[in-house]
Amino acid sequence: MSKSSGRTFFLRPQDMIGIAILAFILLVVLPLALDNFRLQFVGKYLTYAFVALGLVLCWGYAGILSLGQGVFFGLGGYCMAMFLKLEASSVENTKIQTTPGIPDFMDWNQITALPWFWEPFKSFAFSTVAVVLVPAFFALILGFALFKRRVGGVYFAIITQALAAIMTILIIGQQGYTGGINGITDLRTLHGWDIRTDSAKTILYFVCVGLLLACILLAFYVKSSKLGRILVAMRDKEDRVRFSGYDVASFKIFVFCLAAALSGIGGAMFALQVGFMSPSFVGIVPSIEMVIYTAVGGRLSILGAIYGTLLVNWAKTSFSESFPELWLFGLGGLFIAVVLIFPNGIAGLWQSYIAPRLGPLFGGAARRTTPPAATPPAAPSSGTAAPAAAE
Amino acid sequence: MFADYSLAELGSIFVMQGFAGLILFSVFVLMALGLAIIFGQMGVINMAHGEFMILGAYVTYFTSQFFLNYVPGLFGAYFFVAMVLAFFAAGALGMAVEWLMIRRLYKRPLDTLLATWGLSLILQQVYRSVFGPREVGVELPNWMMGSISLTDSIEVQINGLFVMGLTIAITVAVALLMYKSAWGKQVRAVVQNRVMAGAVGINTEKIDRYTFGLGCGIAGVAGSAFTMIGSTGPTSGQLYIVDTFLVVVFGGAQSLLGTIASAFTISQAQSTMEFFLSGSMAKVLTLLGVVIILMLRPQGLFVIKVRR
Numbered sequence: 001m002s003k004s005s006g007r008t009f010f011l012r013p014q015d016m017i018g019i020a021i022l023a024f025i026l027l028v029v030l031p032l033a034l035d036n037f038r039l040q041f042v043g044k045y046l047t048y049a050f051v052a053l054g055l056v057l058c059w060g061y062a063g064i065l066s067l068g069q070g071v072f073f074g075l076g077g078y079c080m081a082m083f084l085k086l087e088a089s090s091v092e093n094t095k096i097q098t099t100p101g102i103p104d105f106m107d108w109n110q111i112t113a114l115p116w117f118w119e120p121f122k123s124f125a126f127s128t129v130a131v132v133l134v135p136a137f138f139a140l141i142l143g144f145a146l147f148k149r150r151v152g153g154v155y156f157a158i159i160t161q162a163l164a165a166i167m168t169i170l171i172i173g174q175q176g177y178t179g180g181i182n183g184i185t186d187l188r189t190l191h192g193w194d195i196r197t198d199s200a201k202t203i204l205y206f207v208c209v210g211l212l213l214a215c216i217l218l219a220f221y222v223k224s225s226k227l228g229r230i231l232v233a234m235r236d237k238e239d240r241v242r243f244s245g246y247d248v249a250s251f252k253i254f255v256f257c258l259a260a261a262l263s264g265i266g267g268a269m270f271a272l273q274v275g276f277m278s279p280s281f282v283g284i285v286p287s288i289e290m291v292i293y294t295a296v297g298g299r300l301s302i303l304g305a306i307y308g309t310l311l312v313n314w315a316k317t318s319f320s321e322s323f324p325e326l327w328l329f330g331l332g333g334l335f336i337a338v339v340l341i342f343p344n345g346i347a348g349l350w351q352s353y354i355a356p357r358l359g360p361l362f363g364g365a366a367r368r369t370t371p372p373a374a375t376p377p378a379a380p381s382s383g384t385a386a387p388a389a390a391e
Numbered sequence: 392m393f394a395d396y397s398l399a400e401l402g403s404i405f406v407m408q409g410f411a412g413l414i415l416f417s418v419f420v421l422m423a424l425g426l427a428i429i430f431g432q433m434g435v436i437n438m439a440h441g442e443f444m445i446l447g448a449y450v451t452y453f454t455s456q457f458f459l460n461y462v463p464g465l466f467g468a469y470f471f472v473a474m475v476l477a478f479f480a481a482g483a484l485g486m487a488v489e490w491l492m493i494r495r496l497y498k499r500p501l502d503t504l505l506a507t508w509g510l511s512l513i514l515q516q517v518y519r520s521v522f523g524p525r526e527v528g529v530e531l532p533n534w535m536m537g538s539i540s541l542t543d544s545i546e547v548q549i550n551g552l553f554v555m556g557l558t559i560a561i562t563v564a565v566a567l568l569m570y571k572s573a574w575g576k577q578v579r580a581v582v583q584n585r586v587m588a589g590a591v592g593i594n595t596e597k598i599d600r601y602t603f604g605l606g607c608g609i610a611g612v613a614g615s616a617f618t619m620i621g622s623t624g625p626t627s628g629q630l631y632i633v634d635t636f637l638v639v640v641f642g643g644a645q646s647l648l649g650t651i652a653s654a655f656t657i658s659q660a661q662s663t664m665e666f667f668l669s670g671s672m673a674k675v676l677t678l679l680g681v682v683i684i685l686m687l688r689p690q691g692l693f694v695i696k697v698r699r
Contacts, residue, residue, distance in 0.1 A: 065501045145686040154436055154500050155689060158636050159682055165633045166678045173671030284633060288508055295505065328516035335509025339502045340495060 010224040011217075018303045019216060026209045036198050043205040043273045045313040046212055048073075050266025052293040052305035053212075053219055054259030059291070060299035061228060062255045063235030064152070068160030069263050070287035071167045072135035074277070076264025078178070079134055081277035082118060083127035084187035084195075103184070109176030118177075124191065131268040132261045139260035143253035150249070152238075161284055168283035183278025187271065195272060208269045212306070215262055219302045222258070231255055292331070295338045298347025308345060404666055407546075412662030414551045414620060417558040419654035421613030422631055423638040424565055424647070429606035430636075431645040432582045433599065435493055436504040439511035440635065441628025443485060443607045446514075447477035447614025448623040449522055455529040455618075467532040470615070474557075477611040485607025489600045497599075511629070518625035526624035535619065550619045557616050561609065566647055568605075578602050582645075637681050642692055649693030657681060 011019070030042055051069050059065050089103045097107040102114050120126045142163070146156060171178045179185070187195065194200060222228050234241045234248055242248045271277045280286065289312075297308020312334070319327040342348055396404065422444060429437050437443075454473035458466045488510065496503045531550060538548045569575040580588040581598045589595045617623070638657055642649030657677055664673035685691070 065504070067504075146689075149686065149689050151686070151689040154434075154504070155640060155685075157501060157504060158436075158640055159685060162633055162637055162678055162682055166675050166682070169671045169678075170675050173669060173675065284629075288505075291505065325516065325520060328512045332509040332512035332516070335512070336492065336506045339499075339506040339509075340492065343502070 047270040054262035055294040058259035072260040072263035073267040074282035077267030077277040080268035081184040082121040135260040135264035147249040298345030301347030304347030416658035425609035442514035443610035444614035447611030481611025482608030486604035489603040528622035646693035
């Protein structure tokens with residue numbers, strides 16, 4: 001991307017239009033068109049969109065396929081859930097327990113004192129920071145160990161998948177400390193503000209959208225920076241980048257940590273909006289499903305990932321409501337189709353079929369500012385995904 | 392954790408848990424053999440491998456039902472028929488999948504992972520719709536039931552012994568096929584240098600298809616053996632897929648010997664720890680250990696040196 005005249009900021013004009021359309025859909029159209037119940041569903045889907053966003057950077061741009069994003073989603077979610085759970089288990093609320101003041105599941109498991117790693121989560125400030133830093137730190141250790149030793153591609157995918165399995169088994173096994181298979185449930189208030197009411201959920205929806213838009217801007221910034229171009233170069237010819245004097249491993253570690261932090265934010269928003277966190281969002285199956293959201297949206301498209309997440313989840317919800325048996329066929333078929341038939345997802349379809357026809361309508365303005373880049377630029381794919389948004 | 396047991400008891404515990412570990416080892420080896428061929432030799436990540444195994448298990452179940460209802464006199468021998476049927480059923484499905492899907496994806500290994508995951512979801516749903524969601528178990532023939540007592544405190548089950556014998560036989564057969572037969576030489580040639588193999592007249596596409604079919608067929612046999620020691624449900628395959636991949640990666644993807652060695656290490660570590668810790672912690676520690684060793688030695692235990 002050369003510094004063409006149409007680019008004032010780090011966003012190209014068509015990116016700005018795309019973000020504006022997305023913001024309009026999420027902030028205006030959906031809240032007006034959907035009832036509270038459905039809007040909460042969209043809010044839940046959008047928490048997965050944080051993960052999909054991270055995967056676009058990590059997988060689409062840097063070529064690192066992580067099958068363990070659920071771990072980071074879970075870490076972020078658990079950090080938030082632990083804070084909320086501690087607030088919900090005040091001494092007055094839990095006076096019927098053997099040990100008042102600790103979460104109910106600990107009491108059921110004959111634990112009489114709060115474990116040391118729960119202590120810091122009494123502080124809201126610490127928990128908020130932990131939501132971002134715990135997943136990022138975990139990713140840092142993992143990335144440092146693997147990328148410095150040049151483990152990549154398939155091996156990285158398998159190892160991260162194994163970690164997702166380990167994490168699930170660990171959470172389920174250590175029931176007294178983590179709530180086991182039920183997870184951390186019955187979250188009530190945030191600083192005394194009841195998060196279970198409809199109005200609170202609506203506010204949280206807008207907070208979630210706001211955070212998501214901020215993360216999208218961050219992703220665009222990373223993509224358009226020099227760092228973003230090195231990531232793409234690394235994906236396409238790793239050795240050449242290494243021989244040019246760049247420390248390939250550090251770039252990979254950075255983008256992996258960034259993706260982990262984004263997933264953590266998503267997890268925290270999930271815990272806030274849905275009111276619980278459980279190992280069923282950590283394991284192998286959710287982690288790989290998050291990859292498919294990205295793949296359906298277009299692994300190279302930042303905005304596409306959001307639409308992909310909404311589309312797949314909307315399809316999942318409506319199929320599982322009416323034809324539960326068909327959904328696995330649909331999801332399985334989607335995996336195969338997105339690999340064999342449209343590898344660039346809906347963003348790719350938009351790019352090759354719809355965008356060329358829209359070009360003349362705007363006097364070819366878009367074309368002048370789009371140099372023939374090596375990677376298809378992120379395109380607003382609102383047209384294709386509109387049915388999803390409108391339900 | 393050892394303090395509560397006397398020395399003799401500890402000895403028996405290790406032998407018994409070692410034996411349980413050997414059964415787990417057999418299942419790992421049978422599953423990992425097919426995967427080692429497909430992943431190690433062809434570079435394809437077959438996430439649906441567990442589902443091919445379950446296909447073999449269902450074939451075995453239906454063969455046992457058929458023998459029970461129509462030829463009860465031969466019931467003692469049904470397993471051998473079932474094993475052959477399972478091999479061909481899973482192998483045929485594997486070849487069809489290779490032809491429809493995998494052959495377009497050889498240059499994109501990460502995408503084979505996603506596509507075969509999709510396939511595994513579809514197969515699971517097919518099993519659930521066709522065979523029902525409940526787990527099924529086969530009836531063992533009389534000669535396979537019971538156990539042999541070696542000493543007062545050590546007993547071994549006959550079905551476990553049988554599965555182990557079967558594992559050894561299949562491993563030897565696969566090793567002979569890959570390293571002694573003309574066909575195996577062709578497979579290895581294609582793996583090492585596809586273009587040159589094609590240039591000297593090997594039909595690489597056909598080799599790919601049969602190799603994939605063979606890997607899936609062995610998974611089918613693994614499923615057959617699996618029915619001897621556990622029951623089968625539509626999602627049983629997914630329980631083993633991550634362990635199996637770790638076995639193959641840990642052993643060094645292209646080495647059959649490495650696969651066997653790593654299956655042995657992982658299964659023994661897991662079953663010995665299972666006695667002293669809870670099952671879940673044993674699994675966590677085993678997997679974590681494998682992941683840490685892989686971080687230190689990413690290419691696995693055994694590496695084949697190939698000039699590329």
